[in-house]
Amino acid sequence: DAGVTQSPTHLIKTRGQQVTLRCSPKSGHDTVSWYQQALGQGPQFIFQYYEEEERQRGNFPDRFSGHQFPNYSSELNVNALLLGDSALYLCASSLGVGNTIYFGEGSWLTVV
Amino acid sequence: EDKVVQSPLSLVVHEGDTVTLNCSYEVTNFRSLLWYKQEKKAPTFLFMLTSSGIEKKSGRLSSILDKKELFSILNITATQTGDSAVYLCAVVGSNYKLTFGKGTLLTVNP
Numbered sequence: 001d002a003g004v005t006q007s008p009t010h011l012i013k014t015r016g017q018q019v020t021l022r023c024s025p026k027s028g029h030d031t032v033s034w035y036q037q038a039l040g041q042g043p044q045f046i047f048q049y050y051e052e053e054e055r056q057r058g059n060f061p062d063r064f065s066g067h068q069f070p071n072y073s074s075e076l077n078v079n080a081l082l083l084g085d086s087a088l089y090l091c092a093s094s095l096g097v098g099n100t101i102y103f104g105e106g107s108w109l110t111v112v
Numbered sequence: 113e114d115k116v117v118q119s120p121l122s123l124v125v126h127e128g129d130t131v132t133l134n135c136s137y138e139v140t141n142f143r144s145l146l147w148y149k150q151e152k153k154a155p156t157f158l159f160m161l162t163s164s165g166i167e168k169k170s171g172r173l174s175s176i177l178d179k180k181e182l183f184s185i186l187n188i189t190a191t192q193t194g195d196s197a198v199y200l201c202a203v204v205g206s207n208y209k210l211t212f213g214k215g216t217l218l219t220v221n222p
Binding site: 004033035040041042043044045048055056058088090092097098100101102103104105106 | 116143144146148153154155156157160200202204207208209210211212213214215
């Protein structure tokens with residue numbers, strides 16, 4: 001039973017560029033959330049997708065956008081990258097809301 | 113806005129010691145509290161607590177929730193070096209998103 005998988009694991013981008021991160025949820029899960037974790041901090045909620053729609057959104061600018069596909073996989077897009085966007089981006093999945101949430105290994109983004 | 117405060121922020125113990133990690137919270141329409149262990153990347157799930165006073169236990173780890181006083185504790189007995197990690201506490205409120213604390217960095221020395 002595959003857990004939550006994310007790609008790429010590491011990437012380096014230049015300020016102003018755009019990045020796309022990908023996530024496949026745990027088998028049987030239909031709800032995907034994205035979190036940003038800066039060094040020494042807890043993860044911060046970006047947004048949540050269910051039935052291909054953004055259901056909840058945290059305090060992140062519109063440069064952060066996402067998508068959920070019919071197979072429940074998801075993408076996180078960040079435009080006009082800033083140095084402060086450097087962080088570990090975590091994808092989490094669950095079966096609906098209110099159930100246990102499982103995390104992927106994350107994608108380390110470094111913006112230079 | 114939902115808020116989670118963990119204490120201590122860091123802790124150094126020797127193998128065999130028992131540790132207690134604390135988590136207090138403020139949340140609108142509390143639904144659940146979760147504990148995760150984060151070693152390098154992915155937070156791995158430990159416990160989900162929804163009811164007060166019911167201890168959840170897994171091996172040397174246990175946790176309990178007090179919904180009246182708005183806190184939870186995570187206990188680790190007979191600590192081992194493999195327990196070294198960041199322990200994250202998170203709450204789920206009315207909007208079904210996780211709000212995390214900053215975590216407690218636990219270091220277990222041999």
